[in-house]
Amino acid sequence: MDFSNFKKPVLMTEYVKCISTKVVTTTKTEVVLINNNNNTSKKRKRTDGRESPILTESDDHSSDKPRVKYGELVILGYNGFLPQGDRGRRRSKFILYKRNQYNGVKRSKHYIVQSPETTHAILDTNQHSISYTLSRNQAVIVEYQEDENTDMFQVGRSSESPIDFVVMDTLPGDKKDSKVMQSTISRFACRIIVERSESHRARIYAAGFDSSRNIFLGEKATKWQDNVEMDGLTTNGVLIMHPKGKFCGGNAKCGLWRETSLGGDVFSLRESRSAQQKGQPIKEESNILQDGTLIDLCGATLLWRSAEGLQNSPTKRDLEKLVDEINAGRPQCPVGLNTLVIPRKVTLGEHVNQPYVYLNCGHVQGHHDWGQDKTGARRCPMCLELGPVVHLCMGIEPAFYVDSGLPSYAFNPCGHMATEKTVKYWANVDIPHGTNGFQAVCPFCATPLNGSPGYVKLIFQDNLD
Secondary structure, three states: OOOOOOOOOOOHHHHHHHHOOEEEEOOOOOEEEEOOOOOEOOOOOOOOOOOOOOOOOOOOOOOOOOOOEEEEEEEOOOOOOOOOOOEOOEOOEEEEEOOOOOOEEEEEEEEEEOOHHHOHHHHOOOOEEEEEEEEOOEEEEEEEEEEOOEEEEEEEOOOOOOOOEEOOOOOOOOOOOOOOOOOOOOOOOEEEEEEOOOOOOEEEEEOOOOOOOEEEEOOOOOEEEEOOEEEEOOOOOEEEEOOEOOOOOOOOEOOOOEEEOOOOOEEOOOOOOOOOOOOOEOOOOOOEOOOOOEEEOOOOEEEEEEHHHHOOOOOHHHHHHHHHHHHHOOOEOOOOOOEOOOOOOOOOOOOOOOOEEEOOOOEEEOOOOOOEOOOOOEEOOOOOOEEOEEEOEEOOOHHHOOOOOOOOEEEOOOOEEEOHHHHHHHHOOOEEEOOOEEEOEOOOOOOEOOOOOOEEEOEOOOOOO
């Protein structure tokens, strides 16, 4: 039974309170209660998770004290920004800061009820709880209590206030005019609990609490009881993949995809994405996010970058300087003999200085009609190799880089440039696709890579002066 749209009746105690108060609506998500003495009632000391943590470094000037940064969640397929622009809780990159007041929760107690829809924990909007439906008239309720040692952040497709990071389905390639007809991302997909102590360990759990602070797992959902505790999986699951080795500055390789449960345990993948039978428990792995951990929500894949890991990564300014260095070498088109200029992002329309790369040989040239056949392929005038040609564009999102250096390689077939190690790392990472498929994609645009190895080494004709 799905209680996701169930509306809670007003409790008698709440009704009595409403009689003696005036409700003044300030915004859609904020309500201030004023008593009969015209004194504003005391606010809760802890946050309810509804204020957005998504702020850029320049958004908050209320304090001179720098905010503690836990890390970033970056959506694969966006080269630094959404096509329509980053706005509010919808953006390509989510920065997790330590909250002014804690809002984390931890498991408290559980019990069996006969009528879950009338249970106090379900009706109480101040009580976090998970309802595991066993049958139409029986469910196990797991209550959660406040945890002053953690902060909670929630990710999902819903635009409701409990969701901190609104994530939509990612389509490959150019996304300016693309539309998703039916999403496979859960409205309340997952939650991340971060320790407020100096360790800042972040753990990921399947499913997020809704506006009533409840999580409902239906009768047909995969669930089980282990050591008295209840646990379960969401319909399409929350998959994670920890890298093997240090993601940035090392020689990391991709690990194996796993699935995390509502309780935070780790399992091998199910036979298909929404199969009823859970995978085998993986005791040697945990739901603690590592720098470079991938999170797949069945429609969008997120990369977790820790604050410590980002210190070893290039910044956006570093990448822009690399583009300037290449352009300073005045790379030439051997056919048109004009100087090429590498753009920092894809621009609309053609211009004479736009560089192109021959994907079969890697020679970088300008736009010309030499060697084009009826299929659209072109023969490179430098080596006579026949193949496709594509715009060359810089991969400008720094979170995807595993090292620093010159962008000497490009992904095939999209033409996004990056460092050698970065391109080779992502070419060997299989991203979940569909119900049980996997494919390597360009992290900057989510375009599936062509052929093997899925990238090409760039050959410039530069420094001719």
